Amino acid sequence: MDSKWWEKKLYPLSGIFTIFFLLYLSFNDQINFSFPTVLWLPKMGFVGVNDTSFVIKNENQSEFYVNGWNSYWLMDESVWGSSRSVSEMFKRGASMGLSVCRTWAFNDGTGSNALQLRPGIFNERVFKGLDYVIVEARKHKIRLILSLVNNLPAFGGKSQYVRWADEAGTYGFSSNDSFFSHPVIKVYYKEYVKAIVSRKNSLSGIRYSDEPAIFAWELINEPRCELISSAPALQAWITEMAAYVKSLDKKHLVTVGLEGFYGLKSTQNSEANPGQWAASLGSDFIDNSAITNLDFASVHAYPDSWIPEADLVAKLKYLSHWMDAHINDADNVLKKPVLFTEVGSHLIANHGEQYQIDAILKTVYDKVYESAKKKGAGAGALIWQLLVEGAERYTDRFAFVAWKHPSTHKLIVDQSCRLRELNPHGLPNKRLHPSDICYYSSRS
Ligand SMILES: *[C@@H]1O[C@H](CO)[C@@H](O)[C@H](O)[C@H]1NC(C)=O
Ligand SMILES: *[C@@H]1O[C@H](CO)[C@@H](O)[C@H](O)[C@H]1NC(C)=O
Ligand SMILES: *[C@@H]1O[C@H](CO)[C@@H](O)[C@H](O)[C@H]1NC(C)=O
Numbered sequence: 001m002d003s004k005w006w007e008k009k010l011y012p013l014s015g016i017f018t019i020f021f022l023l024y025l026s027f028n029d030q031i032n033f034s035f036p037t038v039l040w041l042p043k044m045g046f047v048g049v050n051d052t053s054f055v056i057k058n059e060n061q062s063e064f065y066v067n068g069w070n071s072y073w074l075m076d077e078s079v080w081g082s083s084r085s086v087s088e089m090f091k092r093g094a095s096m097g098l099s100v101c102r103t104w105a106f107n108d109g110t111g112s113n114a115l116q117l118r119p120g121i122f123n124e125r126v127f128k129g130l131d132y133v134i135v136e137a138r139k140h141k142i143r144l145i146l147s148l149v150n151n152l153p154a155f156g157g158k159s160q161y162v163r164w165a166d167e168a169g170t171y172g173f174s175s176n177d178s179f180f181s182h183p184v185i186k187v188y189y190k191e192y193v194k195a196i197v198s199r200k201n202s203l204s205g206i207r208y209s210d211e212p213a214i215f216a217w218e219l220i221n222e223p224r225c226e227l228i229s230s231a232p233a234l235q236a237w238i239t240e241m242a243a244y245v246k247s248l249d250k251k252h253l254v255t256v257g258l259e260g261f262y263g264l265k266s267t268q269n270s271e272a273n274p275g276q277w278a279a280s281l282g283s284d285f286i287d288n289s290a291i292t293n294l295d296f297a298s299v300h301a302y303p304d305s306w307i308p309e310a311d312l313v314a315k316l317k318y319l320s321h322w323m324d325a326h327i328n329d330a331d332n333v334l335k336k337p338v339l340f341t342e343v344g345s346h347l348i349a350n351h352g353e354q355y356q357i358d359a360i361l362k363t364v365y366d367k368v369y370e371s372a373k374k375k376g377a378g379a380g381a382l383i384w385q386l387l388v389e390g391a392e393r394y395t396d397r398f399a400f401v402a403w404k405h406p407s408t409h410k411l412i413v414d415q416s417c418r419l420r421e422l423n424p425h426g427l428p429n430k431r432l433h434p435s436d437i438c439y440y441s442s443r444s
Helices: 003-028 035-040 084-095 124-139 157-169 183-197 228-248 267-272 276-280 285-290 312-334 355-373 406-420
Strands: 047-050 053-056 066-070 100-104 116-118 143-147 214-218 253-255 297-301 338-343 378-384
Touching (some): 053 378, 066 338, 066 406, 084 100, 084 124, 124 143, 183 228, 228 285, 267 312, 285 297, 285 312, 297 312, 312 338, 338 355, 355 406
Parallel strands (some): 214 253, 297 338, 338 378
Antiparallel strands (some): 047 053
16 A cells, blocks of 8 residues: 555544544543633632731622531542533532531541542642642632641541551650640641642642631541640640641631640630540640630530430430530630531431531521621531532441531521621622522521
8 A cells, every 4th residue: 555645544543533632631631631720710818817806808808607527538538530420519518508618638548539648748649639629619709728637547537647656666665645745747738738738739720728718727627635635735735736837828717627625724614525535535625725726716616426325305415515515615715706616416317307406506596697797706516527429438426418418508508698797898698699508598
C-alpha cells in the first residue's frame, strides 16, 4: 500500500482527534481543569466574632447564627474524584437552610484512604478529595469546620502520631497522653497543620487559608487524657497549637473540639457533667476554652451515650441543664460564642418518626434560639450526623437521612428559618417568595 496516502489522511485526522481528546479531558476530569473553577464560585464573606456573636464580615457585619450538621465522611467519599454523594449532601443540607458542615480533614496512617501516610508525607489523591469537598461546599454556600486530628483511634488519631514517634525514636511511651506533651509529636502535628492550612486547592487555586467557605479550624476532635495528671499538658498543648494556627492563618476562626466536660476545678458547674467520670478526663470547659487564641467554645451533647440508664424525660432535663450551663458560661465567663458542634441521639424509629432525636433536637434548638434572640452566646448547633442515599456505609448509631423522617426534617428547616430571621438585614419569613424554603416555615 502507498504510504503517502496514509500520511496525507492521518495527520489532519490525528490533529482533530487530539483536540477532541483534550476537550474531553478538561470537561470530564475536572481535577485537571482547575483555572476556570474560581470564576464561578459564589462570593462569601469570612466569619468573624463580635462580642459573643458570629458575624459575616461583609459591609453589614450581620450576625450569623448557625444551623448545621456533621458528615465526617466527605473527604473519604471524594478520594476517587467528584462524588455525587458529597455534592448531594451539600445540596440537601442547603435545601434545609443549613449553613455549616463539620467534617474530618484528617486520615492518618495505613488505612486505604489515608491522607497522611507518614509524618509530613501525603497522598495527593486524597488531598484532591479534600479540595473537592471545599469547592463543593463553596458552590452550595456552605461553610466548613475542618477538624485536624482525632483523639479517638478512628482514622489514625493521636495514637497513630504516638506510634509514629515511637517507631522513629523508640521512646517507649507509657500513654497516649504523650501526644500533648512530647516535642517530636508536637512538631509532627504542627507540620501537618501547616500542610493543610497552606494547601493550595488544586481545583480552585485558592489557598485554604484564603478560602471563605472555611468557617473554622478545629484543633482536635474530643480531646481527653488517659491520666488526669495530664490536664496541664492538654491546656499547654491547646495554647501552643491555637497560637500556631493563628500564626499561619489570621482569617479563620479557631476552636478546640471539646465535648464540654467540666474539670474538678469548676466545682460550681461540675453538677452539669453527666457523671463523676467526666471530671477525670483532663479537660475543663472553662480553662480550655478561655485561651486567648480560641475564637469560640465548642461543646458536644450525647445524653443517650452519657446517661444511658435515664428515661427520655430525665435525659431532656439533663440536656436543658447542660445547654444552660454552657451558654451561661460563654456569656458571662468566657465572653465568646459557643457552638454545640455535635448533637446526637440513638435512633429509635417509630412509624418513620424519630421521637427521641426530635425531642433532643428540639431541646437544643430552643435553647440556641432563646439565646440568639437576646444576642447571647448560644450561637448554633450541628447534628451528628447526616447521610444521603448512597453513603450508607458511613452510618453509625446516630446517622440518618433527614428527608426520610418528615418530623425531624421539619424541625431542622424551622430552626434554620427562625435563626435566619434574626439576621438584622434578613427578610421576615412571611414576606418571602413561595420558592424560599422558609416560606412555609410555621413559626411565630
Ligand atoms: C458589635 O456588636 C455591637 C452590639 O453588640 C454593635 O454595637 C457593634 O456595632 C458591633 N461591631 C461591629 C464591628 O459590628
Ligand atoms: C494508644 O492507644 C491505642 C489505641 O487505643 C492503644 O492500642 C495503644 O496501646 C495506646 N498506646 C499507649 C502508649 O498507651
Ligand atoms: C446590607 O444591608 C443593606 C440594608 O439592609 C442591604 O440592602 C444589603 O444587601 C446588605 N448587604 C449585604 C452584603 O448583606
